[in-house]
Amino acid sequence: MQRYFHQELEAIRSKLILIGEKANAAACLAVEGFIESDLEKILNALELDDEIDRLEVEIDRDAVRYISLRSPVSSDVRLIFVAIKASHDLERAGDEAHSIAKHTRKILTREGKVPDMVGIETMSRQAFAMLRDALTSFLEEDLELARRIIERDKEVDRINKENFKQLSQGISRDHGEACSKIETIFISKSIERIADHAKNLAEEVTYLLTGK
Amino acid sequence: MSHENTQQSPQEDFAPFIEIKDNYNFWYGPTQVLFDLNLNIPKQQVTAFIGPSGCGKSTLLRSINRMNDLIDGIKHAGDIIVGGQSIYDPSLEVISLRKRIGMVFQKYNPFPKSIYENIVFSLRIAGRNRKSELDDVVERSLRGAALWDEVKDRLHESALSMSGGQMQRLCIARAIANNPEVLLMDEPCSALDPIATGKVEELIHELKKDFTIVIVTHNMQQAARVSDRTAFFYLGKLIEYDVTDNIFMNPLSEQTEAYVSGRFG
Secondary structure, three states, X not given: OOOOOHHHHHHHHHHHHHHHHHHHHHHHXXXXXXXXXOHHHHHHHHHHHHHHXXXXXXXXXXXXXXXXXXXXXXXXXXXXXXXXXXXXXXXXXXXXXXXXXXXXXXXXXXXXXXXXXXXXHXXXXXXXXXXXXXXXHXXXXXXXXXXXXXXXXHHHHHXXXXXXXXXXXXXXXXXXXXXXXXXXXXXXXXXXHHHHHHHHHHHHHHHHHHOO | OOXXXXXXXXXXXXXXXXXXEEEEEEEEOOEEEEEEEEEEEEOXXXXXXXXXXXXXXXXXXXHHOOHHHHOOOEEEEEEEEEOOEEXXXXXXXXXXXXXXXXXXXXXXXXXXXXXXXXXXXXXXXXXXXXXXXXXXHHHHHHHHOOOHHHHHHHOOOEHHHOOHHHHHHHHHHHHHOOOOOXXXXXXXXXXXXXHHHHHXXXXXXXXXXXXXXXXXXXXXXXXXXXXXXXXXXXXOEEEEEEEHHHHHHOOOOHHHHHHHOOOOO
């Protein structure tokens, strides 16, 4: 029997998808802004942060309301629990996108153009695909997809370490260039963290679907 | 803690349909059971009365359609207004009041008659016997109670052959046959299993589109699920009354908090 309040669970699920899409959009815009030295994309990425924060607060509030008023059990409890954790991960992914955008803005303000893009493009492609797939695994309740994402995190970690090595070795006495390279290390680290959040989300989806 | 401070919430942005006012008090003989109640109940919403046994919630519910008049030695002070008219207006006949206010009881109580005759019983008493009218009322009432599809092929079988959940929904159908303005429900699910309870709760959710519903329940989860507003009573006093979200998520009174979280007593 479908109860009238089950629509409220669907609404929570929809908001979780929405915050995921916004976090992904912010991350993509920020990295595109970095790769294309496009300040407008950076500004658009920064604007998304408030919306993402607001959605996280809404999801938490809706989840607490559902627990208080609807006495959920079993998979409904898991969904609520996952909604709270996943919205936090997605909000943090949004924070990392915000951070990427801010560092890129500093580089562009100083140099007009990103001097060394190292492996950011490849790395971000992989990290953001993980994020999108984690959302898809949640939406489509695809346990296999969720499990495969967890493995993919290692490759993003490897590229991040490689970026660090390459950028730190090349840091010169030129203050401006050194700063841009350090900013790029931060950007690389943020992308790596986005992949971590995608991995967390995949683990949360696994829990949602299996109870383990 | 002060009861007076928490009795009425500031969030009251509706025109009341039922007003319990002028410090409503109620006595069974020498025993006072309701104390200085004032609360406004909105139209076409579900209002739940909750509280431990003996808190007066059923007495108050039964006051609204003057069901307590059947008991000797009762006395009240204050007033109750339903749809703009005092229920104690001397020119008002109690029978006509009860036509405007349907009631559903804890234990389903169909008459030992057919499903059809249960629903048209009050119409027949009023001398309305035209078959086409009765047929219409039976279909409308059973549809309204989400029972039509289950019983339309056996309307003339005994109501006592139905399951408990169906009998309770038949009692709801009987209560809405007269097109009342208000439905009072006194523990309507306490004798039902969880599936039948779920169906009645779904029904309550649908019925509020047409009726103003007041429900007494011991089941706090049920109050949280079905009601728009909740009133918490203790020892005959209204401790807190607010939108249900606030009562269950952030009540003002410590007593309400203790009761809804199961720490009471």
